[in-house]
Amino acid sequence: MSRANTVKRALPGLALIAMAGCATTEAAEPVSAEEQAYQDAIEQALVPATAEEIAQAERSDPITRANFWANEYQKNAADLPTTIAFMRALRRIGSHDRVIEVATSSLPIHPHSHELYLELGRSYLAANKPTEAAQSFVRSADYAPETEAAPLAALGLAFDRLESHAQAQEAYEIALQRDPNRVSTLSNYGLSLALTGQLHQGEAALRKAVDLPGADVRVRQNLALILGLQGRIDEMAEVDPTAPARSVEANQNVLRQMVMPTRNYDSLQQLDEVISELQSAPHPSEAMPDLGDTDVQSEAMAEPGEQAIAGAPDTPRPPALRPKLRGAQDG
Numbered sequence: 001m002s003r004a005n006t007v008k009r010a011l012p013g014l015a016l017i018a019m020a021g022c023a024t025t026e027a028a029e030p031v032s033a034e035e036q037a038y039q040d041a042i043e044q045a046l047v048p049a050t051a052e053e054i055a056q057a058e059r060s061d062p063i064t065r066a067n068f069w070a071n072e073y074q075k076n077a078a079d080l081p082t083t084i085a086f087m088r089a090l091r092r093i094g095s096h097d098r099v100i101e102v103a104t105s106s107l108p109i110h111p112h113s114h115e116l117y118l119e120l121g122r123s124y125l126a127a128n129k130p131t132e133a134a135q136s137f138v139r140s141a142d143y144a145p146e147t148e149a150a151p152l153a154a155l156g157l158a159f160d161r162l163e164s165h166a167q168a169q170e171a172y173e174i175a176l177q178r179d180p181n182r183v184s185t186l187s188n189y190g191l192s193l194a195l196t197g198q199l200h201q202g203e204a205a206l207r208k209a210v211d212l213p214g215a216d217v218r219v220r221q222n223l224a225l226i227l228g229l230q231g232r233i234d235e236m237a238e239v240d241p242t243a244p245a246r247s248v249e250a251n252q253n254v255l256r257q258m259v260m261p262t263r264n265y266d267s268l269q270q271l272d273e274v275i276s277e278l279q280s281a282p283h284p285s286e287a288m289p290d291l292g293d294t295d296v297q298s299e300a301m302a303e304p305g306e307q308a309i310a311g312a313p314d315t316p317r318p319p320a321l322r323p324k325l326r327g328a329q330d331g
Contacts, residue, residue: 048075048082062093073102080110087119096123114144118151121158130161149179157188165196183214187222194226202226210239 049057049072057068069086076082083106090099103120110116121136137158140151152175159168172189175182186209193202206223209215220240227235 048072048079062089065089066093066095077105078109080106080113080115083110084113084115084119087116087123091119091123091126094126096127099123100127112143114140114142114148114151117143118154121151121154125154125158125161130158134158134162147178149175149182149185152178153182153185153188156185156192160188160192160195165192168192169196181212183209183212183219186212187215187219190226191222194229199226199230203230 049068053068057065060068066086066089069082069089072079072082073086083102087099087102090096090102099119100123103116103123106116107113107120117136117140121133121140124130124133124136134155137151137155141148141155144151152171156168156171156175159165159171169189169192172185172192175185176189179185186205190202190205190209193199193205203223203226206219206226209219210223217240224236224239227233227239
């Protein structure tokens, strides 16, 4: 028998085997109702929240909001908007260590996300790690759009915590070039100027902030502080007529002893002592953004490549912001 005839005779048998195989596959045991319900429950649990559910969660209390975003993060830890929302919710309940853990896992997936670096830096600052915060804010500024002011505004605050006020003011100024009416930036810029004895310039920045929508009692009390440092005690209460009387009186008592006898506004040491006393008085003045206050240590900011953030990839640094700020820091 030729090979051709052998193949022809074999084909029907092969077809029968193939059909039998298909029949076997199609005749697989049906899934039980219990198993199907379990699979459906898993699929349903992994469905992302709707826009309405997200909006409701954002209106909830901080703990409820954090639990909501923790659940969403478990569904898809690689989703960048979910990760950022989860980090922000954690930061608002003070879970800064958890924020750092999430960033450590997420930065290798999203190495150029300026939002991740921004949230990480804010938690570092609240955890009294201003050097690490500054590193994160520089990275955030590197990767952010040229119109984004938040990373530079936060970097200014980190520099102020490091007592590098000239560098802080430079960062604030760049942020204000991008967003001239950012209330928190103007408020912190004004306080930073006051820390270097530039009281009139600080007053101008704070007056602009006070007149903008979104200015709250902290901004008005910061302006009152600057006025008090110039000896304009009576104007302090006029700035914020709704401020508690005890707060105004405490500010006046602290400031009057310093400014009235000597009017020596150039002494940074005296100014620091006054602000420290104000922070312990009722309703103290404080910086605007939702970044925690920290005790400052005098130390230079290392380059991000020298003290790498845990889990962050060693990526090249864009040149946009770095030369100017790094040169200022080296000085």
